[in-house]
């Protein structure tokens with residue numbers, strides 16, 4: 096017994112060397128195989144691994160997503176938020192798949208809810224990282240997507256109404272205030288076109304600007320652009336007043352665009 100023990104005794108150094116050697120050889124083999132597979136894959140598709148994985152997931156969830164079969168003869172009735180969730184969103188949000196905020200997980204939803212409704216709506220409509228547009232179900236109506244978001248966010252503590260984003264319509268009083276602010280701070284450039292400012296009567300200049308949407312124009316007016324000064328150069332002007340001036344400008348510019356569009360249509364006839 097003692098002899099046997101004597102014969103097989105290994106020093107700690109030998110033990111470590113043997114262990115590392117034993118691990119290293121198969122480790123190296125695995126590493127080489129992985130490198131080979133990666134090399135073949137990248138040569139075959141030229142796609143990166145993430146895109147491949149992403150596609151694989153979308154393929155896998157497809158059977159669930161397509162289940163919202165609609166009889167084309169029936170008038171479409173928008174699903175409730177709960178129905179939308181159960182049909183589509185639960186495929187990921189039920190388990191937190193792909194890193195999605197899990198249903199009822201207030202911690203996971205908190206920061207997202209804090210971004211505000213318009214951001215959540217936009218991300219769910221257009222897609223956001225691994226969140227596919229409309230949850231991967233293009234047949235969902237805008238309202239259904241909105242209801243799905245509200246259902247999930249509210250289950251995690253929010254109090255959203257599933258409204259679709261609309262540009263706020265200024266009241267008469269706001270427009271009147273905007274007109275006054277404009278006359279005082281903005282007209283000097285935007286009535287004349289001085290320094291390249293877009294004249295309110297210049298439909299061509301305003302058409303692309305109007306397409307950017309009011310949020311863009313508000314920010315441009317408040318922060319300034321390359322050529323345009325912040326708040327028309329009047330530091331004391333409040334953000335709210337600047338926005339109302341923009342509301343007035345947009346109103347005027349829309350009228351110019353409409354006026355310019357009419358003779359064009361007649362000419363086309």
Ligand code: HEC
Nearest residue numbers: 183184187193194195207215218219224225226230243244
């Ligand atoms: C294929 C899986 C998948 C499906 C199906 C899915 N989501 Fe998501 N969703 C995600 C992932 C992943 C994220 C997190 C994205 C990130 O933050 O990078 C996410 C995030 C979100 C967010 C938060 C966005 C933000 O700005 O933080 C909302 C809102 C959302 N999903 C709504 C929905 C709705 C509504 C549905 C059903 C109509 C749905 N999702 C279906 C994967 C999915």
Ligand code: HEC
Nearest residue numbers: 280281284290291292312315316320322323326327340341
């Ligand atoms: C000193 C001249 C000047 C004044 C005053 C001025 N602007 Fe401008 N503004 C410009 C110029 C120049 C541009 C064009 C900038 C460009 O081409 O990007 C512009 C552009 C804009 C735009 C379009 C943003 C874009 O991307 O071009 C908005 C909106 C705007 N101004 C709002 C205002 C408002 C509101 C006021 C008054 C509070 C104001 N401006 C006063 C010169 C002025």
